[in-house]
Each structure stands twice: as structure tokens, then as C-alpha cells.
């Protein structure tokens with residue numbers, strides 16, 4: 001039975017054969033999946049335009065022997081504007097790679113899909129700090145996948161307020177009395193701690209309204225990235241590229 005599902009195309013993989021290619025999509029109904037697109041290289045192929053990277057489409061998928069096959073793709077939104085700015089398209093591709101690793105598979109991925117669509121929307125439109133969008137996507141996808149630091153307070157004395165040091169490998173905080181700058185800690189301003197707490201708990205519709213100072217944003221962005229890489233124990237080519245062009 002074919003299924004119809006909304007999806008963001010998060011990766012265009014290698015071509016298979018003369019006209020076919022493989023895509024990875026973040027779908028509403030079945031999470032992250034790979035599917036082959038028949039005849040994708042033919043310019044006249046309608047499915048071709050709906051299966052390009054960073055396109056949000058309604059896909060019709062048929063289950064093949066070992067994989068899904070895209071039999072129709074109707075584009076709903078193409079994030080074309082992103083392609084005009086190298087740092088924006090680089091960040092968008094990092095979001096996609098991250099979702100490919102952290103979003104659910106074989107089960108509905110409504111929240112992850114909405115998160116990515118909103119982040120790409122704000123990235124395209126401008127008006128939101130790229131660094132803050134990055135932290136938001138990183139921490140929400142991590143939370144969805146079950147990774148969440150203990151942000152309640154200092155791991156030693158429990159103090160909840162003030163600047164803190166993050167221990168990224170443990171996912172815990174230390175207050176300024178119990179922590180100190182070192183190789184194993186990252187400083188967080190009080191504003192950064194508050195924003196991080198907010199980003200892990202806020203309802204989806206309030207997620208992109210955080211405001212914080214440049215200093216707090218910088219400390220939050222550095223800690224978020226370090227924590228993510230520590231949790232996952234791997235790097236991302238798209239992140240390295242983004243950091244080289246931002």
C-alpha cells in the first residue's frame with residue numbers, strides 16, 4: 001500500500017544507475033527514511049523537483065523489496081533563499097544531517113519535522129540570530145532523542161542561580177564555588193543557563209522567541225555544540241563546514 005506523507009528532503013545521496021537516485025527524507029509519518037527516486041535526472045520529471053535537498057514536499061511512497069520508492073513528489077516549499085548565502089545553506093545542511101542522526105525512524109516524527117521547518121523558515125527570513133537557531137535545533141533534537149543535561153543547579157550544592165560551568169561529558173553544572181575554568185568545563189553565563197533551560201522546556205510555539213545578550217549567546221552556543229558532540233561521540237562534516245564559513 002502506498003503511503004502519502006509530508007517530508008523534508010534532508011539528503012541527496014548517490015545516484016543509482018542511469019536515472020535513479022537515493023534521497024533521505026524526514027517524513028511526518030515514518031521519521032527518517034531512505035527512498036529511491038525513479039527518473040530523477042530527467043528534467044521533465046515532476047518527482048525530481050520535489051525531491052531536491054531542502055525541499056518540503058508531499059511524497060507518495062511505495063514499499064519496494066528492501067526500500068521505499070518515491071512515486072510522486074509535490075513540492076510545498078523550496079527553501080531557495082537559503083542558497084544565496086553560503087553560511088545559511090551550510091547551517092541548513094547541518095540541521096539536516098543532525099536530524100538524520102537524531103530524529104526517529106520507522107515512527108512519526110511530527111515534532112522534529114516542525115522544528116526543522118520552523119528553523120529553516122527563520123533562517124531564510126532572517127531576523128533571528130543564526131547561532132541561536134543552531135542552539136535551538138541542537139538542544140531540541142537532542143532532547144527528542146533522550147539526551148538532556150541536568151540544568152537544575154550545581155551538581156554539588158544544588159544552587160540554581162548565577163553563572164555556571166558545564167561539565168559536557170557528564171551533562172551537569174557546577175556553580176562558581178564548585179567549578180572553575182578548566183579543560184573539562186565550559187563557562188555559562190546566568191543568562192545562558194536560563195536560556196538553555198527555556199529551550200529544553202518551552203512549548204513549540206514559544207521556542208523561537210528567546211532573547212539574550214551577545215555574551216550569553218556565545219557561551220551558550222559553545223557549550224551546546226560541545227555537549228552535543230560529547231553526547232554523540234562523533235563529529236559532523238556539515239558542522240565543520242559551517243564553522244569554516246560562518
Ligand SMILES: [Zn+2]
Nearest residue numbers: 154157175178
Ligand atoms: Zn555548587
